[in-house]
Amino acid sequence: ISLLVQQLFTNDISTFFAVDLFISIIVFWIYMFAEANKLQMKNSWLYLLASLLVGLSFALPLFLYFRARKMETT
Numbered sequence: 001i002s003l004l005v006q007q008l009f010t011n012d013i014s015t016f017f018a019v020d021l022f023i024s025i026i027v028f029w030i031y032m033f034a035e036a037n038k039l040q041m042k043n044s045w046l047y048l049l050a051s052l053l054v055g056l057s058f059a060l061p062l063f064l065y066f067r068a069r070k071m072e073t074t
Contacts, residue, residue: 025056032063039070 008018036044051059
């Protein structure tokens with residue numbers, strides 16, 4: 001993991017990429033928990049885990065899919 005972090009912050013471009021990804025994930029988490037509480041969705045920890053294990057490109061569409069299903073049933 002230390003080699004990954006070292007390579008991630010090697011130059012300005014990779015640092016920009018890393019910071020952009022971290023900000024995007026934090027914004028997604030805030031949005032996800034707010035929407036999950038508003039719609040009373042269960043298992044919101046699943047989307048958090050998906051974003052940590054697989055990535056934002058998997059967790060965000062997964063959350064939006066289940067959010068849309070919840071909104072249709074309500």
